[in-house]
Every structure is written in C-alpha cells, then in structure tokens.
Amino acid sequence: MPAPEPDLPPGGERLGIVAGGGSLPVVVAQAARERGMVPIVARFADGISNEAITDLSRAFPWGRTGDAIDWLYAEGARKLVFCGTISSRPDFRSVIPSLRTLRILPKALSIVRGGDDVMLRNLSRYLETRGFELLAVQEIAPRLIAPAGVLSARPPRPREMLALAKAHRAATALGVLDAGQAAVASHERIIALEGIEGTRDMMRRVAEFRKAKRIGRTESPVLVKAVKPDQDRRFDLPSIGIQTIEEAIAAGISAIGVSAGESLILGIDDVLDAVNEAGICLMGLSRDEMDLRGDVQS
Amino acid sequence: MPAPEPDLPPGGERLGIVAGGGSLPVVVAQAARERGMVPIVARFADGISNEAITDLSRAFPWGRTGDAIDWLYAEGARKLVFCGTISSRPDFRSVIPSLRTLRILPKALSIVRGGDDVMLRNLSRYLETRGFELLAVQEIAPRLIAPAGVLSARPPRPREMLALAKAHRAATALGVLDAGQAAVASHERIIALEGIEGTRDMMRRVAEFRKAKRIGRTESPVLVKAVKPDQDRRFDLPSIGIQTIEEAIAAGISAIGVSAGESLILGIDDVLDAVNEAGICLMGLSRDEMDLRGDVQS
Missing domain, CATH: 3.40.50.20 (Rossmann fold)
Structure with a gap:
C-alpha cells in the first residue's frame, strides 16, 4: 500500500x-x-x-x-x-x-x-x-547539450584531429570497461586515462608530465570526454565547464572534444570566450564520425 | 656492401x-x-x-x-x-x-x-x-618468465579473483589501445589505469586514493600487469620485481597478477619472500582462463 x-x-x-x-x-x-x-x-x-x-x-x-x-x-x-x-x-x-x-x-x-x-x-x-x-x-536544461562540430573560433589542425580520434577511442574503451570518461592523447600516443581520480586530477597529471618534459614539444595533447556507449543518459553525462578549460590551459592541452548530443557544456559563453582567448579548439564529436576516423587511422 | x-x-x-x-x-x-x-x-x-x-x-x-x-x-x-x-x-x-x-x-x-x-x-x-x-x-634469461597459477603462499580470495579478472580485462584493453600495461581494480570497479606515467606513479596514485579514503575499506584493490595482445615478445614484456611489491604494499594492494608465460618476475626469491610476509597473493594469470572469468562476470 x-x-x-x-x-x-x-x-x-x-x-x-x-x-x-x-x-x-x-x-x-x-x-x-x-x-x-x-x-x-x-x-x-x-x-x-x-x-x-x-x-x-x-x-x-x-x-x-x-x-x-x-x-x-x-x-x-x-x-x-x-x-x-x-x-x-x-x-x-x-x-x-x-x-x-x-x-x-x-x-x-x-x-x-x-x-x-x-x-x-x-x-x-x-x-x-x-x-x-x-x-x-x-x-x-536542454541548452546544456553540446552540439556537433567545431564550436571554437579555431578549427582543429590535422594532428589534432588524429589526436581527437585516438583520445575518443580510448575514452570510449574506458566507458566499455565502466571506468572513467576522459582520456588525453597526442597524434602519436595515449598519454593519460581517467580512473577514479576524475578528470581534474588526470589533467593535473598531464600538467606534471609537461613540466617533467615527458610530453614532447611537438606533441599537442588533446582532451576528450566521451559518453559511455551503454550509459543510462539520465546519469552522469560527461560535462565540461570553465574550470575544465582552465585545467586544460594549465596542462598545455591544444584541443578539447566532447560527445556531441550526449555531453554537457556548462556556461557555454564563458567556455567559448576562454577557449578562443587561449587558442584552444573545442569540438562536439559525433560518434559515427569518430568511429570512421578511428578505422582509417588504425 | x-x-x-x-x-x-x-x-x-x-x-x-x-x-x-x-x-x-x-x-x-x-x-x-x-x-x-x-x-x-x-x-x-x-x-x-x-x-x-x-x-x-x-x-x-x-x-x-x-x-x-x-x-x-x-x-x-x-x-x-x-x-x-x-x-x-x-x-x-x-x-x-x-x-x-x-x-x-x-x-x-x-x-x-x-x-x-x-x-x-x-x-x-x-x-x-x-x-x-x-x-x-x-x-x-628464461628463468625470469612468470609461471601460471598461484605463486604466493596464500591463494586468492573469491573477491580478489573477481578483481583480478576485472583488472586483467582493463590492462588488456590498454594494450589494445597501445597505452599502458597495468591496471588496478577492486571486485567492484576499476580504480586506476596506466598511461605514460608508468606503473610506479600509478601505484603512488592508488596509495593517495587510499589515504584520501577514496577507496573503501571493504575494497581489496589488486594490480594486474598484462602483456599487450599483439605485442612483439622481444620488447618490453610486463615485469615486476621487489620494488613493485614495495609499491603494492604502500598502496594497500592485496593481490598481484601478471601474464603467465608472457611476463617477467625479477628476483623471484625476494619477491616471494616479500609477498608472503605481507600476506599478498601473487598469481600468474593465463589469458584463456581470464577471458572465461571475464565473460562469466559481465
């Protein structure tokens, strides 16, 4: 009753x-x-x-x-x-x-x-x-959903597109494992993978790699936050906000990708101002397109 | 010429x-x-x-x-x-x-x-x-190759077997991505994944999680180092040594698994003394058996 x-x-x-x-x-x-x-x-x-x-x-x-x-x-x-x-x-x-x-x-x-x-x-x-x-x-709050395509003033460079595909593949694999949502990669290799520490602490790690010269000067690391393939969309969609951009700048990240239509951007105006001022490329990544690029690349 | x-x-x-x-x-x-x-x-x-x-x-x-x-x-x-x-x-x-x-x-x-x-x-x-x-x-140095099965005095507990299967699945996925070799998991979830920082720094992270109480008291985290599925066996086989055991103790790791027949144990006598004294379980994980357990589990 x-x-x-x-x-x-x-x-x-x-x-x-x-x-x-x-x-x-x-x-x-x-x-x-x-x-x-x-x-x-x-x-x-x-x-x-x-x-x-x-x-x-x-x-x-x-x-x-x-x-x-x-x-x-x-x-x-x-x-x-x-x-x-x-x-x-x-x-x-x-x-x-x-x-x-x-x-x-x-x-x-x-x-x-x-x-x-x-x-x-x-x-x-x-x-x-x-x-x-x-x-x-x-x-x-439907306005929070990240649209597909280039959101920043600057479009991605070819190396960044390679890196975004690599990081997207890694972040999606983490989702399949039910581990983290985020990965950092350059066009050459995967650099960092999110466990229970969360994106912020993973980004601090990347900043330390940079300081310790464990990331080469010709590498442009990119951050991708991707939705878990079978995730209940009512919970814990990947999200970025102004703090993410600040962490990205500190870590020397040159481009950021988020799942288009399946992730949240908090404070889009401030976020766009910050990425454009820092010269960072921001993209909504569509899953199908990323899968294609991943296939071509590997 | x-x-x-x-x-x-x-x-x-x-x-x-x-x-x-x-x-x-x-x-x-x-x-x-x-x-x-x-x-x-x-x-x-x-x-x-x-x-x-x-x-x-x-x-x-x-x-x-x-x-x-x-x-x-x-x-x-x-x-x-x-x-x-x-x-x-x-x-x-x-x-x-x-x-x-x-x-x-x-x-x-x-x-x-x-x-x-x-x-x-x-x-x-x-x-x-x-x-x-x-x-x-x-x-x-063929003696360095890790044999299959339980190598420590203590066999794995059921929760540790679940955690070993989970960490093995994660470490293997990292290999497919051509990222790191090592992962830490409990029976509940994946805790840490190795990027370019290497196993030692990943283990330090786990020790910090433990200190910050981000790992529950009922979780027994395990470390797995696994060979990359398509790795050239002449390079960079996963390896553990006495230092790995010391790092594991500091991180509160209760069991360690390595790829049986495809990974190296340096100084096996010292390693066994150290794990047995610490009450840590050490296993050589055969890939087929792990795949089976992973299927049953998920």
Whole structure:
C-alpha cells in the first residue's frame, strides 16, 4: 500500500535535485525555476556548498541516503534529477547509520556494488519502486547539450584531429570497461586515462608530465570526454565547464572534444570566450564520425 | 656492401644490451655471462647507473641512437636485446644532434611516431637492416618468465579473483589501445589505469586514493600487469620485481597478477619472500582462463 500523499506546500511542481559537487546542480536548479518548477536540493558529502543554493536544500552524509529520499518525498518531490560529481563513494562501515539507513542498507549495499554505471542503474531501479520518476539533466536544461562540430573560433589542425580520434577511442574503451570518461592523447600516443581520480586530477597529471618534459614539444595533447556507449543518459553525462578549460590551459592541452548530443557544456559563453582567448579548439564529436576516423587511422 | 668486420676482441659471443632503467638490464647481463656471452651495454637517458654494470658499457643521450648502434656494432655485438624501462621519450629538437644522429634522423623520427609498440616494431625492423639479430630477454634469461597459477603462499580470495579478472580485462584493453600495461581494480570497479606515467606513479596514485579514503575499506584493490595482445615478445614484456611489491604494499594492494608465460618476475626469491610476509597473493594469470572469468562476470 503506497504511503498517503503528504500535504504539499503551494507553488509549482517540485523537482528533487540529488546534488554532487561542481556547478551543474546550481545550473539545473536555475533551469528548473525558469520552467516554473520548485527545486528541492539534497546535497551529498562533497557536494555544493549551502551558499550556492537559494532553494530549499539540506546536506546529507553518504550513509543517510534513506533519509534524503524520505525527505525529498516528504517535501513533495516526485520527479528527481541526479547531477554533479561524487569524488568519494560511501563507506557504510565508517558512518553510524541512522535507523532509516539501516532499513535500506541491504539495498544500498547492492547499489554500490559494481562500477558507477551499475551502481546508478541499480539506484534508479530502486527509486522507481519508491514512487519517483527519474529525469535526465537535459530534460530540465536542454541548452546544456553540446552540439556537433567545431564550436571554437579555431578549427582543429590535422594532428589534432588524429589526436581527437585516438583520445575518443580510448575514452570510449574506458566507458566499455565502466571506468572513467576522459582520456588525453597526442597524434602519436595515449598519454593519460581517467580512473577514479576524475578528470581534474588526470589533467593535473598531464600538467606534471609537461613540466617533467615527458610530453614532447611537438606533441599537442588533446582532451576528450566521451559518453559511455551503454550509459543510462539520465546519469552522469560527461560535462565540461570553465574550470575544465582552465585545467586544460594549465596542462598545455591544444584541443578539447566532447560527445556531441550526449555531453554537457556548462556556461557555454564563458567556455567559448576562454577557449578562443587561449587558442584552444573545442569540438562536439559525433560518434559515427569518430568511429570512421578511428578505422582509417588504425 | 656490408661494412668490413672489425677485429673482434677475444672472449665469447658479444651480446649488445640496449638498457633502460630498472634492474632488468643487470639481471640480463648476469644471465648472459652465465651463458658464456660477453655483455656490452648501451645505457640510455634515465637508464641504469654506471656502477651497476661491471661490463663494457657506455651512456648515450636519446638523440644519439645512431652512435650507440655504431658503437655496439664496432664492439662486435651482432645480437641485441632491449630491456629496462624508458620513462621519457626523445625530443629530437631539444638535443644538439651528432653527425651520426643527423644521418639517421629521418629514420629515427619515423620510429618514435606512434605508441610504444609501433615505435619498437619500427626500431626492430631498422636494426635488422643494419645487420643485428634481436633476441627476447627470455631467450637469455628464461628463468625470469612468470609461471601460471598461484605463486604466493596464500591463494586468492573469491573477491580478489573477481578483481583480478576485472583488472586483467582493463590492462588488456590498454594494450589494445597501445597505452599502458597495468591496471588496478577492486571486485567492484576499476580504480586506476596506466598511461605514460608508468606503473610506479600509478601505484603512488592508488596509495593517495587510499589515504584520501577514496577507496573503501571493504575494497581489496589488486594490480594486474598484462602483456599487450599483439605485442612483439622481444620488447618490453610486463615485469615486476621487489620494488613493485614495495609499491603494492604502500598502496594497500592485496593481490598481484601478471601474464603467465608472457611476463617477467625479477628476483623471484625476494619477491616471494616479500609477498608472503605481507600476506599478498601473487598469481600468474593465463589469458584463456581470464577471458572465461571475464565473460562469466559481465
């Protein structure tokens, strides 16, 4: 028997935002307001700071996922969107579980088993049984989706196209392995592959390679963030923002590619200003075209 | 017309050792002496120190590959073995080339284009045209080859077997991409993937993840070093030694797998003492068995 509907506060339709770190949750909340929805934000562990969110919001430690879900439900949210990055995963033995966490612990433990993708798929199935509908970020904020083709003022050089194809192939292989989303390559070779450290730390590594002269002067390293081939599009689409561009500049990256139609660009105006000022090429890579180039190249 | 044979110094057959870093070149030189050969060692860039080699040896900067090849030929070496790690690649514009380097520069540049594997294949083809025969390390020192099965006192736990299969799948995928050889995974997920930084720096990263609690307490990360599926077995077989074990201990690695029959264990007695004392499981992974486990798992 479903729980009785609580008295909902007045206003538009509630959107529950389960928020990790980065600027994406703030952007999504803004887009939701523009669509007449009322954002309610459950912030997790290393998620966004309280100050960035003017909406009803509450912080939850990992281990209190049960509380967060109950809270969002009680506040009237029936639609949920997951966004933002999570750099550490729950260690259920390291927190004193609340009663509600204890109740869902067996479920939660089966959720965190497996790579991110499996975890998210399990999580979404569980939430649907609890009466939520899961939305994709792009349903709330379609403007964030990266278009196909050259987005920067400067088109790619031939060497950069080779490097983009190489990095795209590597980033896609990482996706098949359910590992990271990002890879850095030059036209000659693959330089760095993202594991659990995330794109930012991988880029710092590339900056160190550069400093240590482990990247040749004739190599123009490029960054590609690609969607996992079988990824649930409601979770964790690859995204870049102004911070990515700053990291790319620090790492000596000369071109950036993202999955066209399947990745997010946060703050496109600022991003384009930054890449154009730095002379970086930015492209939305269509999967079919990349596959073709990969075949020609190998 | 081939160059006239120089007067060879007395003694056994010369073996030219093109030596990178690590302990492998020293082990190979010792094994060559035991087989009655006379090692002649060309040391490269960040290669082994002069003190470690009691044989005729000479250091060469990258960019003087032509000189090294001429020197080995002049010293009577007709058989060559490549061994040891190279952590930075030549930047031909950063060195003042010698006359001989200038002569082979176009060839050398085509050699360094492409990932390590392509580079090594091109290099071997070039050296064969110069009158050398290329040997595999395992032809000189067959005892170094890792056998199949459990090598440590402790057999793998079920979770470690899952993690070994996952890391083996990832390390092999890196090989297909012509990127690194090593991956770290737990039974839940892939944690780190080797790019140009090499296994040691990747392991330092895992140690940092552990410190930052980005690896759960219930995860037992395992390290796998796997041979590239289409690798020329005369070059750069995956290898582990006592230093790998020390790095593994520092990173909280609970099991280590290497390609059975296609990878090297340097100083097997010390390695076994170290893993057994630390309670680490060490296995030679047969490719067929791993493929099967990977299928069952996914």
